[in-house]
Amino acid sequence: MAKSIMQDKKECWLCRNANGSIELSPYGLEEHHCISGTANRKISEETGLKMWLCVYHHRLVHSCREAELIVKTSAQMKYEETHSREEFISKFGKSWL
Numbered sequence: 001m002a003k004s005i006m007q008d009k010k011e012c013w014l015c016r017n018a019n020g021s022i023e024l025s026p027y028g029l030e031e032h033h034c035i036s037g038t039a040n041r042k043i044s045e046e047t048g049l050k051m052w053l054c055v056y057h058h059r060l061v062h063s064c065r066e067a068e069l070i071v072k073t074s075a076q077m078k079y080e081e082t083h084s085r086e087e088f089i090s091k092f093g094k095s096w097l
């Protein structure tokens with residue numbers, strides 16, 4: 001299992017984005033692959049584009065386009081800190097930025 005490049009701590013990534021520096025629970029979390037889809041899920045795993053989400057936010061990301069897009073664009077930006085846009089597209093098939 002590859003290490004997440006999205007976060008160092010086991011905590012909900014979206015709760016962290018909304019809550020600055022408060023202490024968050026490491027329990028009851030579910031793993032989300034940032035770029036979803038049959039083939040992309042596996043590539044997300046290999047490239048570390050995955051994150052912990054609380055149950056509420058995990059459901060939200062899978063049901064709300066806007067929330068899904070926040071996660072996807074953040075993941076792509078993270079990937080592109082160390083790779084090119086072309087590499088991202090060659091792996092995931094398209095760009096969300």
Ligand SMILES: [Zn+2]
Pocket residue numbers: 012013014015016053054055056057
């Ligand atoms: Zn959350």
Ligand SMILES: [Zn+2]
Pocket residue numbers: 031032033058062
């Ligand atoms: Zn998920």
